[in-house]
Amino acid sequence: MNSEWNQVRLILNKLDYHRSIRVPKSDVPPPTVNNGFEESIGEPENQIRDMRIRINGTECMHVKEYDEYYNVHRDRVDPKYDPLGHLIYDSPEVIVAVGVGILSGYEAAKNHYRNVENSSEHPLLESIIVGILSTANTGVSVYQSGKRFREWVERYNYN
Structure with missing residues (x-):
């Protein structure tokens, strides 16, 4: 994860789970496989795509991409590694x-x-x-x- 996304992660760590923040696309590079993110799915909310990156043990940062910004929150459990746990806790x-x-x-x-x-x-x-x-x-x-x-x-x- 590059330094800009790491700054986003540090902000999310101070917030409750699922509390979203809006990150302008101009503030961070696109979340890609090259910088540790993986394609994912999320509840449909007219986003272009969903990306996730595992952070803090079982947690993940969930990025929903829109035209001009990213909506980012932290989940308790990364669904890639524990789908049932993600459903139960998130x-x-x-x-x-x-x-x-x-x-x-x-x-x-x-x-x-x-x-x-x-x-x-x-x-x-x-x-x-x-x-x-x-x-x-x-x-x-x-x-x-x-x-x-x-x-x-x-x-x-x-x-």
């Missing part, structure tokens, strides 16, 4: 959303099947579709609510 809302979505979809499909099994030509197919739609709808709603809640908690330093 994006628990994903795990909750998937779990609640699956349970919701299962219950919706089961109830729909019971209601139409004797009156529909395709009760199983209909129930599968109902289950998929319920899983997606509930999962997205729980994810968005969970993300807002996590951000609120982090904003008020309850972590």
